[in-house]
Amino acid sequence: MAKVLVVTSGKGGVGKTTSTAALGVALAQTGQNVVVVDFDVGLRNLDLVMGAERRVVFDLINVIQGEAKLAQALIRDKRIETLSILPASQTRDKDALTAEGVARVMQELREKFDWVICDSPAGIERGAQLAMYHADHAIVVTNPEVSSVRDSDRIIGMLDSTTEKAKGGGKIEKHLLLTRYDPARAARGEMLRIEDVLEILSIPLLGIIPESEEVLRASNLGAPVTLSSPDSPPARAYAEAARRLEGEKLEITVPTERKGLLARLFKGKS
Amino acid sequence: MSLFGSFFGRGTKTSAPVARDRLQILLAHERTGKGDESDLLNKLHTEILEVIKRHIPVDQDKVQVKLDRGNSVSMLEIDIEVPQIKSPSYR
Numbered sequence: 001m002a003k004v005l006v007v008t009s010g011k012g013g014v015g016k017t018t019s020t021a022a023l024g025v026a027l028a029q030t031g032q033n034v035v036v037v038d039f040d041v042g043l044r045n046l047d048l049v050m051g052a053e054r055r056v057v058f059d060l061i062n063v064i065q066g067e068a069k070l071a072q073a074l075i076r077d078k079r080i081e082t083l084s085i086l087p088a089s090q091t092r093d094k095d096a097l098t099a100e101g102v103a104r105v106m107q108e109l110r111e112k113f114d115w116v117i118c119d120s121p122a123g124i125e126r127g128a129q130l131a132m133y134h135a136d137h138a139i140v141v142t143n144p145e146v147s148s149v150r151d152s153d154r155i156i157g158m159l160d161s162t163t164e165k166a167k168g169g170g171k172i173e174k175h176l177l178l179t180r181y182d183p184a185r186a187a188r189g190e191m192l193r194i195e196d197v198l199e200i201l202s203i204p205l206l207g208i209i210p211e212s213e214e215v216l217r218a219s220n221l222g223a224p225v226t227l228s229s230p231d232s233p234p235a236r237a238y239a240e241a242a243r244r245l246e247g248e249k250l251e252i253t254v255p256t257e258r259k260g261l262l263a264r265l266f267k268g269k270s
Numbered sequence: 271m272s273l274f275g276s277f278f279g280r281g282t283k284t285s286a287p288v289a290r291d292r293l294q295i296l297l298a299h300e301r302t303g304k305g306d307e308s309d310l311l312n313k314l315h316t317e318i319l320e321v322i323k324r325h326i327p328v329d330q331d332k333v334q335v336k337l338d339r340g341n342s343v344s345m346l347e348i349d350i351e352v353p354q355i356k357s358p359s360y361r
Contacts (some may be wrong), residue, residue: 146289155296189284196290200297 002110004182005117005178005245006135008159011153012122014143015179018215020119021049021224022235024138026242028083030115032251035074038088040121047087050077056164060095064101070108077247079227084113098240106134124158133164137173137245140207143180144192150243151174152201175206177241182211183254208254209234233257302339311335318348326352 007020020036025050028034031196038046047053052075058068063086070086079081086109089096108225109116120131132138138159156174165172178197185191198205218225226235233255240250280306322328334349 096331119361146293149293150296150300153300158300186286192289196286200290200293 002113003115003137004106004110004135005137005139005171006098006120007116007139007141008120008128008132008153008155009122009141009148010124010128011143011148011229013034014141015215016141017045017049017119018219018225019139019141019179019209019238020046020117020227022218022238022249023245024050024083024085024115024117024224025080025224026078026089027115027117027245029079030242030246031082033082033084033112034115034117035084035086035109035113036117036119037086037109038119039097039117039127041088041092041094041127041225042090043121044088044090046119047085048222049219050085050224052085052087053222056087056239059087059089059090060105061092061096063105064098065096070081070105070112078270079223089184096220097127097130099130102130103134123138124154128155129158129162132159133162135159135163136165137175139175139177140201140203141179142197142201144182144186144194144197146192149157149192149197149200156201156203170232174203175200175245176203177206177209179209180211181208182256183256200236205252206244207237208252209237209241210256211255222247231258298341299339311337314346314348318350322350322352328352 006014007023009016017040024034024036036046036050037060038044039060040046044059047056054077058073060073062068063070063073068073068127074084074086075080077085106116118131121127140155140159142148154250158172159172160166163172164213178194181194182191186193187242194205194208210233212225213235214225214229214234215253218228225232226238230239236255240252244250278351315333318335319330319333322333328350332351334347336347336349338345338347
């Protein structure tokens, strides 16, 4: 049975697309069939972050409006064969997303894949609501910063009230993904600590992604960080988050740079 | 470095606890479901006004209904400004 996941946040720029791409890769690397779906109609970027921008022919809106079959719009990743991407439309506006159309496409995706990961647009409008509507799980991406935490709180409220699961009397499973975390700044009292954010939002923690230069490098290259530098701290954090999504119980830590022997010898001097 | 910093008045107070406290207060308010609350207050306002109007002529804006949510106790405050009522010589 396929699992539908929405990656959402309310606030823009906190790492939804980065996280969608990195988790998509990590889940697909285990051999499961994964599709990442861009819901940001008019401002698509998942294709770019995944390095598939030149391979887009048809998109989600084309499929919804019956101008293309789903199989024609799906782009198979060149590096991982079990990973596909369904791009959003760049030229249409978000009103082209209809509730019935999205429901039909989601049903078809559920039949084809093990994981359907929906990259939500920012905001709380129609696009964001449709992205979360069919989800079984929600990943709430949050930065340790006041406006992001506030927006996440708002999104959590929506997940509990306006999704298909919630309307049917069920509960969508929510997971907090804390991104751009800097343990040193948190220790100095300059940044909200993990415990602070958890206490305020009170949903279970899926992972902590440390602030890292590797994330920008990955998007520059069009390769999700879990592919471009799998040993880097953010990649390891994403890989562990993906294992938790599969039900593994792993202790949550903030991965740090693995130092080589030389660096370790000279530790403290640098 | 941090010792040096605090010695020279770089401000010893950290900002993260301030952020946490501000968020906790703000979200406690936002979570009460603003929509429902103002709806409740509107209903109360209309019904209270109806009852009073039956006995005393009073303007709509002379009836104020407010709800203050505290941590342990919430206060429903109803202010009604009535015109000078003549001494009850009738009846």
